[in-house]
Amino acid sequence: MKRLIIRKKSRKNFITYGVVVAAFIVLASVVSAGAMPSALQGLLVPMCAYIIAAISLNLTVGVLGELSLGHAGFMSVGAFCGATAAMALNGAGVPDWARMAAAVAVGALLAAVAGVVVGVPVLRLRGDYLAIVTLAFGEIIKTVVTNLYVGKDPAGLRVGFLNPDIGLGKGGMMIVNGPNGISGITKISTLTAGFVIILLCLIIIFNLVDSRSGRAIMALRDNRIAAESVGINATQYKLMAFVISAAMAGAAGALYALSQNTVTANKFDFNTSILILVFVVLGGLGNMLGSIVAATVLYILPETWLRQFSDYRMLIYAVVLILMMLITNNAKIRIWMGKLLPHKKEKEGEAHV
Amino acid sequence: MSDFQFEKGKMVPVPSHSIIPERDLGHVPVLECSHLGVDFGGLRAVDDFNFTIGKTEIAGLIGPNGAGKTTVFNLLTKVYTPTRGTILLNGMDTHGKTTVQINKMGIARTFQNIRLFSNLSVEDNVKIGLHNQKKYSTLEGILRLPSYWKTEKEAHQRAMELLSIFNMEYMANWRAGNLPYGAQRRLEIVRALATNPCLLLLDEPAAGMNPAETAELMENIVKIRDTFQIAVLLIEHDMKLVMGICEGICVLNFGQVIAKGTAEDIRRNPTVIEAYLGKRGAESC
């Protein structure tokens, strides 16, 4: 009967924290020893951003149980608002780390606002209809950002839509330049910042899941009608999970933008949403450590090991993706894996009985 | 009759053609439905449903398949909005309320096709039932403030107390979806009780249970009524259970009430016999 028992969550959470901290210590010491190739070093912060995006999407897909195909839209909002904030503060005598923190906070806040705007209509729908509407919102956000013009002059920020002529005064500077996006960003996000945000997001998600609100969210996932019958307000808790997820994606976007020279709206299109979803599904729904590992491997893999295959790189990536899905979902292989790793048995029982 | 014996309360008629036990006469009835009805397209699923349940009454709702019994439950819990009629809960009108508000007002239910939160543990299922009883804000939960630890501890103790009604404490860490069938039905009742209701609706609580389990369930329903001092309305096809513990019984057929009364009245009612056995069956009785 042991296999029926659900293991204490706290142990699993501590393993996740431990892995993240250990990975950070190893990476940071390799970087400080100068042993890391510079090409790889430049990938570390974007990798952190994708990890955050993946765990935030896992909150929507794994914990709330709603498929979102427009998560990159929230990253986009966070990236552009965060980078604008950082550039607006440039030269105001603010230290880099504070600018970075401000950018992430602004990115998260405005992405949360976008989350409310998108979530209120979207969460009324179900299943694939919900998924397609998140896709639609992702595309709308992309189009809006592509046509957005923001500039800074001594009088303050100027915003224009569809029209590059925003009447910048003397000494003015264009920040967001429509389809060209933001260029000339000073790279102020660091590995440490990425690590701190990952850890914060993990703490928020784990503490949320193991609390009254988190149980309400999971109850809605498992059975909405039963959840409402015991007095759980579906709209409130669905929106809560969705907005927290959007805010984290916004923070990820801001982190990402500040690690690049140039950011355009096309960077956060449907394909990026799908990429993040792939991390989540491969890592396992609701499994944060899985998302982190999947995001790390699948982000670093095409950039490093697969480089040797040059032109065949993305083709191999596609094949790897298909094979991974076929293998991880093959019943025979799962049973065989279960025999190989005795502690895995428990999980098999949980999922299949 | 089974070995299980239950002393029926004396039934008294009240003006709305319903009957409630004598001991509940001094209290406001927990539920008063008058002229309740709902249409699905052209179909009158329930029509002119009048029923009153006393404060601590165990009432039964019976009828052939498709008679509209579950629909009545869905009307009471506002899964469907009634087309006609009123529902008074403890004397308060429930018009315009949502399922969530109805639960907060004091109706809890179980489902015919079991609806547990199957990926969560048994204890978590009960804790979700305690959602509106043991409260703290989301922020307190995320920041792990003292109120979180205090309330969680209370919730854990309360969940264990409730599970002990059916001696299920040892199952607290089991995954709800993996429980045996009977335990799943019992867990649904525990979860409903956790919401601190004044009226418990049980939709076929004994379905799929063997006679021994059913007898135990009967005992437990009475025990729940006595300890929590609440009313119970149950839908059940097992006549032994219905006749054994229900004080007032209402028979539905084709969405309409065809008989109301005590178990004895119902047993003798020719219309009921006809509805269940058909005309010829009724004649041969």
Added chain:
Amino acid sequence: MALFLLYPINITLRRGTRWKRGKRGAGSVRGFAPYAESGGGAPGQPEAKLEVVSLSLVNNLINGVSLGSVYAIIALGYTMVYGIAKMLNFAHGDVIMVGAYICFFICSDFGMSPILGILAAVLVCTLLGVLIEQLAYKPLRQVTSLAVLITAIGVSYFLQNAAQLMWTSNPRIFPAIFGSGGIQLIGDLTIPYKTLVTIGACLVIMAGLILFTGKTRTGKAMRACSEDKDAAQLMGINVNRTISITFAIGSALAAVAGVLLCSAYPKLIPTTGSMPGIKAFTAAVFGGIGSIPGAFLGGILLGVIEIFSSAYLSTELANAIVFLVLIVILLVKPTGLLGKKVSEKV
């Protein structure tokens, strides 16, 4: 943070010149692809302004219905596969691209007749569709739809990258296989042959599919499988074969759609299929996914909305407007225009 908030923010949401109607030549639509210059209608002559406006309106309507017909054909493939396999086949858009390339090589490189080109495209895509289904989707029949979705995305990446390796990412200009002329109606109004063929093909395909699913044995088996696979199997229906046939039909439709799409918008690159694929999927949802008339209606509406919004509102925002309309429709009718309302039994 505080410093940032001190900045006054001036928002100038001015209506740019491009919002004005009739600035561009009547009937010229750039929203979809850079080669979308089509149809007649001379830029506004002052005397005949009203005529030109109404002419451009009719022209845009025709263009919209034509683009919509392509969307509808793709959406029909999507909706059939969704109906039976309950999966979002994101690789469908890339099958379109493969079909277009095959037709391009037959007609352009080998100089053979367009009919042969279309037949070859249909044949190759049908085989490709069945092959994809057998290799990638069939082993996943019992697992969650999300896993299948990711596999479909993997297949989509695979097709795009394979096409890039084999045929490079240099754009090819699709030949005008239906001729460049058209039927002249009144005055300047000309309907190109390709538009006529596209609309005609769409109507024929839709009618054919309705008859097929309604009247034939295989069609009925398909409907049974989409309702309940296990029950269908118990009734002696070969579910695997039925699903394969559905994929074959869907992929054949994709090939036709690819040829029609590229004869209207002749720039052909390995990612040609992805955006029309997503939009056609939107169209299928728009009309109520799983419903054949719904896919048709959704496709046509989507095409018309897209052409009209890029002609009269803003080229840049055309896609956003299309998606906005989708969202509004779904909020009013949560299962699409012709979708069945499924209520959960409590």
